[in-house]
Amino acid sequence: MSELGPHASFILASYAAVAVVLGGLIASVLLDHRAQTRALAELEQRGVGRRSDRGRS
Amino acid sequence: MASLIDLANPTRFMRYSAVLLPWLAGLSAVSLVVGFYLAWFVAPADYQQGETIRIMFVHVPAAWLAMMFYTMMTLSSLGTLVWRHPLADVAQKTAAPIGAAFALICLLTGAFWGKPMWGTYWVWDARLTSMLVLLLIYLGIMALWRTLDEPSQAGRAVAILTLVGFVNVPIIKFSVDWWNTLHQPASVLRLDGPTIHASMLWPLLILAVGFTLMALVLHLVSMRAEIMRRRVRTLTILEAERLDRLAAEGAPA
Numbered sequence: 299m300s301e302l303g304p305h306a307s308f309i310l311a312s313y314a315a316v317a318v319v320l321g322g323l324i325a326s327v328l329l330d331h332r333a334q335t336r337a338l339a340e341l342e343q344r345g346v347g348r349r350s351d352r353g354r355s
Numbered sequence: 356m357a358s359l360i361d362l363a364n365p366t367r368f369m370r371y372s373a374v375l376l377p378w379l380a381g382l383s384a385v386s387l388v389v390g391f392y393l394a395w396f397v398a399p400a401d402y403q404q405g406e407t408i409r410i411m412f413v414h415v416p417a418a419w420l421a422m423m424f425y426t427m428m429t430l431s432s433l434g435t436l437v438w439r440h441p442l443a444d445v446a447q448k449t450a451a452p453i454g455a456a457f458a459l460i461c462l463l464t465g466a467f468w469g470k471p472m473w474g475t476y477w478v479w480d481a482r483l484t485s486m487l488v489l490l491l492i493y494l495g496i497m498a499l500w501r502t503l504d505e506p507s508q509a510g511r512a513v514a515i516l517t518l519v520g521f522v523n524v525p526i527i528k529f530s531v532d533w534w535n536t537l538h539q540p541a542s543v544l545r546l547d548g549p550t551i552h553a554s555m556l557w558p559l560l561i562l563a564v565g566f567t568l569m570a571l572v573l574h575l576v577s578m579r580a581e582i583m584r585r586r587v588r589t590l591t592i593l594e595a596e597r598l599d600r601l602a603a604e605g606a607p608a
Binding site: 304319326328330335341 | 405413417456467590591594
C-alpha cells in the first residue's frame with residue numbers, strides 16, 4: 299500500500315472496478331453459453347429437429 | 356482459407372470459432388500477464404502524476420475498446436441493412452454488452468484517476484460527457500434488443516439506431532481537440548507519434564492487445580451462445596406447431 303503513495307486507495311479502487319465489471323461480464327457470458335448449450339442438447343435429446351432434418355431421417 | 360462469405364454460414368462459424376477460441380484465450384492470458392507485470396513492476400511512476408499513472412494501463416485500453424466495439428457494431432449494422440449478412444445482427448447484438456462494460460470501466464477508472472489529479476470525480480467536460488453518452492447509447496441498444504421478440508425485426512431497428520449513434524465516436528476521439536477540456540489531449544494515437552515514454556508505452560500497448568483479445572474471445576463465445584439461442588427458439592416454435600397440428604387432428608403427441 300505505502301509503495302503506491304498517497305493515492306493508493308484510488309489506484310486499488312480502479313483495479314477493483316476492472317475486476318468486478320470484467321468478472322461479471324465473463325461470468326454472464328459463460329453462464330449464458332452453458333445455458334444455451336444445455337437447452338439445445340435437451341431439445342435434440344427429445345428428438346425435436348428442423349423440418350429439413352426430419353426429411354432426411 | 357475461409358472467406359467472410361464462408362463464415363456467414365452459422366454452422367461453419369461454430370466450427371471455426373471452436374478451433375480459434377482456445378488460441379485467442381491463451382494469447383490473451385499471456386499478453387495480460389506480461390502487460391500487468393511490466394505495468395506494475397517495470398514502468399516507473401510518472402514525474403507529475405506519481406503512482407496514479409498505473410490507472411492509465413486499464414483506463415486507456417478500456418476507452419479504446421469501448422470505441423472499437425461500437426465501430427465494429429456499426430459495420431455489423433451495415434451488414435444487416437445492406438447485405439443481410441446472416442451473422443451481422445448476431446455480431447451486433449452480442450458486441451453491445453462487451454462495449455458497454457468497457458465504457459463503464461473507462462468512466463469508473465477515469466473518475467478514480469480524476470479525483471486525486473483534478474480534485475473531482477466528475478466534470479461535464481466534452482470528453483467525459485461524450486463517453487457517458489456512448490455508455491447510454493450502448494444501454495439503449497441493449498434495451499431495444501429486449502423489446503422486440505423477432506430477431507430479424509429487432510436487428511433492423513437496432514442497426515438504424517447504431518448507425519445514428521456512430522456520430523458520437525468521432526466526437527469522443529476529437530473532443531479534446533475541438534473543445535477546451537479538462538481531459539488531456541491524446542498522447543498515443545497522434546499523427547506526430549506517441550508522446551509517452553517507451554517504458555510506459557510498451558506495457559500499455561501489450562495490455563491493449565491482451566484486453567482486445569479477451570474482448571474478442573468473449574464476443575465469439577457470446578455469438579456462439581446467440582446462434583444456439585436462435586436454434587432453440589426455432590426448434591421450440593416448430594415443436595409447438597407440430598403439437599398444435601397433432602392436437603387439431605386429434606392424435607396423441
